[in-house]
Amino acid sequence: MAHGAFHGPWCWVRVQALLEAEGIATLASDLCRPTTADDIAAFQADVNDMRNRPGGDGTVIAVGHSLGGLSISGLDPATVDHLVYLAAVLPIDESGEDNPPDPYSGVIAENFFPALVQGEDGYSSVKPGAAGDLFYHDCSPEDIAWAESQLRPQPLGQAPQPYARAAWRDVDSTYIVCLEDQTLALEFQRNCASFATRVVELEGSHSPMLAQPEAVAAVIAKIARQ
Secondary structure, three states: OOOOOOOOHHHHHHHHHHHHHOOOOOOOOOOOOOHHHHEEEEEHHHHHHHOOOOOOOOOOOEEEEEHHHHHHHHHOHHHHHHEEEEEOOOEOOOOOOOOOOOOOHHHHOOOHHHEEOOOOOOOEEEEOHHHHHHHOOOOOOHHHHHHHHHOOOOOOOOOOOOOOOOHOOOEEEEEEEEOOOEEEHHHHHHHHHOOOOOEEEEEEEOHHHHHHHHHHHHHHHHHHHH
C-alpha cells in the first residue's frame, strides 16, 4: 500500500486491520518521496517481498492513495496482479498512447497551496488546522486531530521520474472515485478513472481509508477473492 503526500504507513492501519481479519496479508510502505526512482524501487522491493512470502501465491494487489498512484504505476507489471487507485494521480508516460490529465490540473481546493508552509530545505508542510478541510472533512474531530498529528513534510516540488510505460497500461486496475473530495477535482478523478479497468464511486472525502475503511477494504477484498 502506498500513501499520499504528507502521510505515512499509519493512514492504512484501519484498512489493514479489516483485511488481516479476513486472512488477507498486507504491507504498508513508507514513501516520503513517491515520485522518485529510489522510492519506487523501495516500493517494488516491498511488493516482491509480499509475493515471495510463504503462501504468497495469491493475488498481489498494489493500492495507491493520491500521490501514491505514481508509486504503484512504477511497478514491474510482472510482479503485481491488480492496481487500486484511491482518489489517486495517474502518471503521464512516454509510450505514445493516450494519457491521463496532467497531475497539476487535479487540485480542486483553492486553499490547498496557501495551506502549505514552504521550508528552506525544499519540503512543504501542512499548516496546523488546515488538513481537516482538505483531507478529512467527513472524519470525527478526534480522527482529524490524530491524523494531523501524524502528517510530515513532503518535497512537492520534486519532478516525477519519467515513466516509459506506466503499469496501469498492462495490469488490471480499479479506480475509486471519491465524490466529495476537497483535494482532487471530481472531473480529474473521473478522467483518470477512464483509464482503469473498473471504476468504483464512494461518497466522502479524499481520505476514505480513515473515514470509511470498511468500504475501501471491501473493494480490495473482493479483488483478492477473484
